[in-house]
Amino acid sequence: MNPTLDQAERLDADDELAVYRDRFVPIEDPGVVAYLDGNSLGRPLLAAAERLQDLVRHDWGSRLIRSWEEGWLTLPERIGDELGRVALGAAPGQVIVADSTSVCLYKTVRAALALRAGRTEIVTDTANFPTDRFIVDGIAEQTGHTVKWIASDPWSGVRTEEVAAAVSERTAVVVLSHVDYRSAAIADMTAVSRIVHDNGGLVVWDLCHSVGVLPVELDAAGADFAVGCTYKFLNGGPGSPAFLYVNARHHNDFRQPITGWIGAADIFGMTDRFQPAPGIRSALSGTPTILGMAGLEASVALLAEAGIPRIRAKARALGRWVIELADAWLVPLGFTVASPRSDEKRGAHVTLRHPAAESLSRTLIDHGVIIDFRNPDGIRIGLSPLTTGYAEVWHAMSVIRESARTRPAAAGSGTSR
Numbered sequence: 528m529n530p531t532l533d534q535a536e537r538l539d540a541d542d543e544l545a546v547y548r549d550r551f552v553p554i555e556d557p558g559v560v561a562y563l564d565g566n567s568l569g570r571p572l573l574a575a576a577e578r579l580q581d582l583v584r585h586d587w588g589s590r591l592i593r594s595w596e597e598g599w600l601t602l603p604e605r606i607g608d609e610l611g612r613v614a615l616g617a618a619p620g621q622v623i624v625a626d627s628t629s630v631c632l633y634k635t636v637r638a639a640l641a642l643r644a645g646r647t648e649i650v651t652d653t654a655n656f657p658t659d660r661f662i663v664d665g666i667a668e669q670t671g672h673t674v675k676w677i678a679s680d681p682w683s684g685v686r687t688e689e690v691a692a693a694v695s696e697r698t699a700v701v702v703l704s705h706v707d708y709r710s711a712a713i714a715d716m717t718a719v720s721r722i723v724h725d726n727g728g729l730v731v732w733d734l735c736h737s738v739g740v741l742p743v744e745l746d747a748a749g750a751d752f753a754v755g756c757t758y759k760f761l762n763g764g765p766g767s768p769a770f771l772y773v774n775a776r777h778h779n780d781f782r783q784p785i786t787g788w789i790g791a792a793d794i795f796g797m798t799d800r801f802q803p804a805p806g807i808r809s810a811l812s813g814t815p816t817i818l819g820m821a822g823l824e825a826s827v828a829l830l831a832e833a834g835i836p837r838i839r840a841k842a843r844a845l846g847r848w849v850i851e852l853a854d855a856w857l858v859p860l861g862f863t864v865a866s867p868r869s870d871e872k873r874g875a876h877v878t879l880r881h882p883a884a885e886s887l888s889r890t891l892i893d894h895g896v897i898i899d900f901r902n903p904d905g906i907r908i909g910l911s912p913l914t915t916g917y918a919e920v921w922h923a924m925s926v927i928r929e930s931a932r933t934r935p936a937a938a939g940s941g942t943s944r
């Protein structure tokens with residue numbers, strides 16, 4: 528069977544979310560055939576450009592320092608609450624925008640350890656994203672905890688049974704990604720949280736590859752803490768700040784290590800000693816990055832309009848379309864579909880493996896098919912339901928087919944890293 532461009536165009540014509548593509552800044556570069564990297568850097572909204580203009584000219588340019596009192600100081604929790612409502616299944620007062628994912632992870636893991644004093648182990652998995660592994664390792668070195676590594680299969684993701692086997696009365700905190708950055712395998716948040724809690728531990732979830740594209744139900748899943756970035760599926764822009772979630776049941780005892788003045792109860796009291804602000808605000812440390820949040824406000828509003836259920840449905844359908852094209856065209860050329868084939872188990876990207884993936888990825892990018900290479904041999908195809916189209920994917924996959932055909936299949940990669 529040969530999936531046709533006609534078929535792709537029919538899928539685009541039937542796509543309820545296709546209208547949202549016009550809300551984004553058009554890609555002016557005529558060399559771009561397909562942008563399949565919205566899971567690394569989401570495209571900007573037109574509204575973000577307007578908001579930035581207005582922010583510079585009006586709020587900053589004219590209202591000047593008065594803007595802190597006129598909304599800037601509360602922006603981190605206002606966007607946090609809205610993000611919680613629209614995309615995280617979190618009741619108000621538990622989500623706040625701050626720092627980077629790495630720093631939020633540091634804060635939440637340290638806070639979790641403090642809540643489980645006397646327990647000696649931090650559990651995470653070997654396939655977790657580098658920053659998660661590095662932060663966990665660094666904390667263990669600072670605090671004297673032991674890291675208990677789950678040797679997970681990067682292509683199937685961490686399994687619930689593996690977590691069950693790793694946790695014990697020694698476990699203080701478990702740090703896991705909700706969706707695996709390589710394979711898009713989805714972890715069972717509810718089941719894992721229950722197992723960890725049954726053993727008396729706490730869980731920190733990294734939502735970088737699920738927020739904005741999968742239904743996340745933090746409150747319902749009983750999650751303790753979560754962190755995530757906003758420049759991927761949330762289209763917040765390069766370096767837009769991250770968010771962190773602290774379940775309300777931990778608010779009374781939540782103590783994070785970076786006790787700066789913006790997280791204090793009385794910011795302008797210039798008090799002698801740090802007194803934490805009540806609730807989620809105590810997660811803050813320094814001055815919020817107001818400019819960095821401009822794109823995020825617009826994109827959370829768009830998310831609310833489009834709705835996570837429709838976004839999720841399209842992410843599944845786009846994933847199926849990539850897999851159908853891969854089976855028809857690329858598997859015969861030596862590719863394998865490394866992401867879960869089941870819609871239930873797959874997030875919003877599909878990774879294809881090929882022995883020459885690294886050099887092939889460079890060729891693809893040169894030909895305007897913007898994907899990600901993921902070490903050691905993965906080509907990651909990111910699908911952003913608000914901007915990615917079916918014909919766009921069809922064209923990209925035919926460029927991958929042509930590039931793979933016209934090169935020796937076993938040429939290997941030029942460099943290794």
Ligand SMILES: *Cc1c(COP(=O)(O)O)cnc(C)c1O
Binds near residue numbers: 627629659733736756
């Ligand atoms: C992208 C990503 C990050 C990014 O961390 P930053 O501190 O925002 O750079 C962290 N974790 C995962 C799983 C990611 O995919």
